Amino acid sequence: MPGFELFGNEERKEVNDVLKSGVLMRYGFDGMRNGHWKAKEFEIAFAKRMDSKHCQLVSSGTSALTVALASAGVGAGDEVIMPTFTFVASFESIMALGAVPVLVDIDDTLTLDPAAVEKAITSKTKCIMPVHMCGSMADLAALKRICDKHKLLLLEDACQAIGGSFDGKPLGAYGDLGCFSFDFVKTITCGEGGAVITNNEKYYINADQYQDHGHDHIGNDRGAETHPHLGYNFRISELNAAVGVAQLRKLDDFLAIQKRNYTIIRNALSEVDGVTFRRVPETGVENYSFVNFFLPNATLAEKAHKALGENGVDACFYWFKNNWHYINGWEHLRNLKSLAPLPKEIKTQIQDLNKTDFSKSDAIMGRTISSLVKLSWTADQVKERAAKMAQAIQSVI
Numbered sequence: 001m002p003g004f005e006l007f008g009n010e011e012r013k014e015v016n017d018v019l020k021s022g023v024l025m026r027y028g029f030d031g032m033r034n035g036h037w038k039a040k041e042f043e044i045a046f047a048k049r050m051d052s053k054h055c056q057l058v059s060s061g062t063s064a065l066t067v068a069l070a071s072a073g074v075g076a077g078d079e080v081i082m083p084t085f086t087f088v089a090s091f092e093s094i095m096a097l098g099a100v101p102v103l104v105d106i107d108d109t110l111t112l113d114p115a116a117v118e119k120a121i122t123s124k125t126k127c128i129m130p131v132h133m134c135g136s137m138a139d140l141a142a143l144k145r146i147c148d149k150h151k152l153l154l155l156e157d158a159c160q161a162i163g164g165s166f167d168g169k170p171l172g173a174y175g176d177l178g179c180f181s182f183d184f185v186k187t188i189t190c191g192e193g194g195a196v197i198t199n200n201e202k203y204y205i206n207a208d209q210y211q212d213h214g215h216d217h218i219g220n221d222r223g224a225e226t227h228p229h230l231g232y233n234f235r236i237s238e239l240n241a242a243v244g245v246a247q248l249r250k251l252d253d254f255l256a257i258q259k260r261n262y263t264i265i266r267n268a269l270s271e272v273d274g275v276t277f278r279r280v281p282e283t284g285v286e287n288y289s290f291v292n293f294f295l296p297n298a299t300l301a302e303k304a305h306k307a308l309g310e311n312g313v314d315a316c317f318y319w320f321k322n323n324w325h326y327i328n329g330w331e332h333l334r335n336l337k338s339l340a341p342l343p344k345e346i347k348t349q350i351q352d353l354n355k356t357d358f359s360k361s362d363a364i365m366g367r368t369i370s371s372l373v374k375l376s377w378t379a380d381q382v383k384e385r386a387a388k389m390a391q392a393i394q395s396v397i
């Protein structure tokens with residue numbers, strides 16, 4: 001991660017195909033486009049790679065989450081269970097629909113704790129949204145059992161774990177719906193873009209229509225199409241999709257590089273007494289975009305993070321502080337600071353996030369450090385980095 005590190009002529013060629021015809025839109029203008037349908041091409045290839053029947057591209061990972069929820073009928077007042085450690089897109093995408101985010105603790109997988117999820121279910125719960133943070137996954141088998149028991153949707157946010165798998169299935173393809181981001185810092189990028197995958201034909205048709213103003217996409221006269229439902233504009237542009245076509249072809253090469261670099265770092269840190277690693281659920285395979293490890297306690301983790309920086313090791317994250325991927329950093333959410341009045345369902349139903357006890361999450365995040373795994377590092381550079389990391393951490397333990 002990120003895919004822009006290995007950007008090259010392959011991407012340029014795809015973009016030039018689009019620039020030559022000048023058709024920057026994914027729909028229509030059939031006669032002008034020289035047979036180029038980059039968004040469609042990306043969708044077909046992505047669905048295939050992700051072992052899913054359907055893929056709908058959209059303008060971002062955040063819009064993918066909103067489109068996925070809307071396609072499955074999640075709306076005003078419905079509760080969606082999400083983790084305390086995630087990107088802000090999780091609650092943004094839920095609240096955009098007037099639905100209510102319900103935050104619950106994570107466990108040592110750094111993702112949703114199934115026991116905490118089960119406790120948070122109410123008569124209004126509609127969906128469980130695990131977020132596969134930093135390259136590895138939630139315990140999807142446990143979450144699926146809960147979803148089956150309570151008749152809930154399982155929506156996987158696989159934006160940070162593209163290419164990983166669980167129980168032999170690509171992450172994103174295990175639940176009812178899966179979402180991906182191709183923003184500029186993701187494992188494959190197209191500048192801005194996202195995708196929803198599903199095996200459910202109804203959700204797919206809904207997603208296809210919803211992301212394009214409700215257009216039915218039947219026939220080839222856009223102006224004459226009907227609009228079975230209200231929609232919105234979450235379309236991807238043909239230019240962005242073109243970059244994605246080239247990046248997707250490189251995905252498996254990227255994953256192999258990440259795995260090599262990850263393994264070097266992990267092996268070096270395994271030698272340091274006191275360092276342990278994030279739990280990967282049984283049958284899970286990471287995408288190796290981060291090495292995530294624990295120090296024995298929060299004081300040591302903070303010290304280790306500082307020592308890493310002082311020793312010139314970049315791209316290490318202590319999410320617990322000075323970052324915006326943990327509830328600690330979401331003052332605007334905790335105090336519902338919105339530009340305009342929020343839907344009354346959100347205002348009346350949302351938990352008081354200033355008072356909710358997230359000490360279980362704190363206990364894990366306080367000890368967690370993540371090292372990004374870059375694609376452009378040579379094996380020698382990674383070895384040097386790994387040795388420096390081990391030394392810096394050792395010095396504080």
Ligand SMILES: *Cc1c(COP(=O)(O)O)cnc(C)c1O
Nearest residue numbers: 060061062087089159160181183
């Ligand atoms: C990047 C990301 C998103 C949102 O993607 P954008 O394309 O930036 O909107 C959502 N969830 C997670 C976990 C992410 O890392």
